[in-house]
Amino acid sequence: MRKSLILAIPEHVGFPSAFKKNFESEGFNVSLITVPASEHFKYKNLFQRLQNLFRKTFLGDKDFKRKLFVKNNKERLTEQLKSIEHTDYALFIRPDLFPLEIVQLVKEKCGMLVGYQWDGLDRYPAIYQYLHLMDRFFVFDATDLKSNTTLPTTNFYFDFLSTSIPSGNDTLYYIGSYLDGRIDIVKDIDNKLKDLNVDRNIKIATNNERIIQLVQGKGLTPISTLVPYEENLTDVINAHILLDIQNPIHNGLSFRIFEGIGYDKKVITTNPHVIKYDFYRPENILIWNEQSLAELKQFIDIPYQVLPEDIKQKYSFSNWAAYMLDLPQHMPINLPN
Known part of the structure; x- marks a missing residue:
């Protein structure tokens, strides 16, 4: 029986499509929810821009812009989730780009909630608000292995592509x-x-x-x-x-x-x-x-x-996904000290 997965990921350089294809090649039914890439955020008006400048300069609030970004996406994501029933898993890439309420709602709809912060934790400290919701939460920088709430992983290469890879020219x-x-x-x-x-x-x-x-x-x-x-x-x-x-x-x-x-x-x-x-x-x-x-x-x-071959397989998407979701026969991915 095919496993089901909610994949929540920012629309950064077309990554959602590659993730979805590789999960589907591994036998998953994938329900995709996305937010725009954070670099594409635009203020709705001049007031929002000035408000952010004021809060950052005089109140030390460096998180206001992210909150605006998250708020702008909440209604659309809530509507998307209405059509998704219970799934076996949910995977959030950069959970802090999604409204906390959306992550909570997804947690109610899945058997296991997994997060991956493919950026440093302290660069985007809002992520700490999300950790308690995660069943498994991964980081790719060893300096972020600060407690039992974070697990090690690396990035990977997509292996849904044809295996007949040309050697390449010079x-x-x-x-x-x-x-x-x-x-x-x-x-x-x-x-x-x-x-x-x-x-x-x-x-x-x-x-x-x-x-x-x-x-x-x-x-x-x-x-x-x-x-x-x-x-x-x-x-x-x-x-x-x-x-x-x-x-x-x-x-x-x-x-x-x-x-x-x-x-x-x-x-x-x-x-x-x-x-x-x-x-x-x-x-x-x-x-x-x-x-x-x-x-x-x-x-x-x-x-x-x-x-x-075992090292190549270890860093493939298929093994990465199995490790993230704690599926049988995966190879653990550790980070050096």
Whole structure:
């Protein structure tokens, strides 16, 4: 008998579709409820904008904008849930983006309520209000394993895709939003790869005209529209090397690392914590520290070391889902100290 699941997830770069497809490929009946990605929040009027500025500046209320975002979605989500009967499971990605009342309502409709905060807890402290509702709650940064209320996990790679993954041509692929600290790192790597005659497919996401000009001035390609995740995976699969720039606000590993594992890609990353994980191989992952041209060439030229099948399976979506929902025969996913 097929298991049933409520999947509650923000509409960030098309992730809901990929999650739903992979759960369905694992035999789940999925009821999907979504909220807009938080970066797409817009104030309803000037008063709301000024009210947020006042509360943040003079009252120290950094949560007011999130509360507006959550309130705007409450009525629509309540209506969606009316048509959903009892399910075996419910999984919330970033529960704090959903009204607390909605999470409570979903808890009444499911046998097990699971949450995953794919961002640091202290970055969005409102999440602490939700923890008591969760039967299982997961974090991907070891520093957030503060009590028995949080469990370890990592991100994963989607394995609903065809298993006949092409080896990729000699191309490096990177897509990421603009951050001051990232652009010079990306440009340094781009310059060195150019000298090594390695093709680059590098996209910097921004719709700010000043930043667009800055990115172009560095010889890089700005894009003003978000690339849906499954479209992004086409570029991942067609590449030979993936570039991952760590977000300094947390130590958790990005999806790019796990795409490297799942699709047999080399990865250049600025996240030094990757060395602590069981899948780390220096032939496959280069921790970027302004290496010389010769050192970068050595990494590119050395053959990719195929990982043991059990390690690849451990970091797949199918195992991740089984572990999150505590299904039989899953492999636990731990975080290094």
